[in-house]
Amino acid sequence: MTLSPLTSPLLDGVTHGFFTREGGASTGVYAGLNCGTGSSDQAEVVAVNRARVAEAMGVKALAGVHQEHSAAAVVADLEAKPKADALVTATPGLALTILTADCQPVLFADTQAGVIGAAHAGWKGAVDGVLEATLDRMEDLGADRAHVKAVIGPSISQRAYEVGQEFLERFMDEDPEYGRFFVNGVDGKYQFDLVGFGLFRLRAAGVAEAEWTGHCTYSDPARFYSYRRTTHRGEADYGRLIASIRL
Template structure:
């Protein structure tokens, strides 16, 4: 039986641009999961003990907005964004998408990551918030652009929207091959700026900088990058690539959460 614990045990990283709003980029500290996914694993597809995942999700939401109503997704590395109403769906009914927006107070938007970039967005004046899971596939397909457009449809203004990019794999930890780089250069030659030369036939890709550039290009008011490397900080964050390199059987997922209030 998993015993409840205080929300204060959860480590929460916050963004200055989102100060005053219920939000947080969480890691693995403060949870009850054991083994390779030890800590605050919130991934329903991780193979972890369902009771532990449920308790971790309870703690995560409580650390950001006690009593909040959580809305999360079945993430598929798409650019798709959904609107969340006052009564979010159950975990079993999660839509296949990679971003959410809402203007309903008390609703907590949550995206899961384990190296991909989590993005939290807000227009305080309109009372509209958004959250996006931006892996490289979703990022290049425009998941942040779709999120901003969905926020605008709810009454937000790009000139008032601020965004923060949370913990993700850093360029120094993210080696890719020539084919990967070619995909980005075919989208825009300026994307060359996000690749640093590595060993022969390989490059170091700066996912955080690419996502931030997409956000700025959308004309929003401000973008903040937390600069936290999920791969390198073993005790603080889950990392799919690190787990793969270590030949671990599974990997945990961390939450990034935001609410309008």
């Protein structure tokens, strides 16, 4: 099976892809294109999967970061893998990558300035400012956020994202207006619109355009890994999806 990355017309002219789990060498609960070096999958199989992604992106190696749900954004470096949740570059041929399994993978491009970025934006990173930090680092390299287009890839949708009262209060304490990203669920729970929140933060930060590809990771097990779905099924571990962009 060949790789089947999803792309967005907003990023036309920039090589990019939100890769699904199709076309990978992993088996069992990881079946498919598991690119997570932090998973318990066989390291050599993950390396095969990542090599397939690199080939699809037209590069020999992939730049990434050691993700930890932070708001840190850094300039990409193939020789280092710092603790951060976003990376940027103005170097042609350098493929940025982010791993997710329900959190938002966000790809950015200012084609006029020749600057790109990639961010891992779960709820914590998003509320703490990882998307804005990515734009700041892009501007350090000469980008203009008014020219930046941003695309959110496959993420958990509101209908699948049940949260409790404490989670709601974390957002309400930040800004009471954030209540609009929650709707009542069952048994006193709420449903959180992570993607809607991400789009709001991107647009409020001043990007030219922002969109979501419209794919829910939880609801499509054939194509996407999902941490929450794995938890609900009582599985031991889960694969990680990869998103990549390069000039």
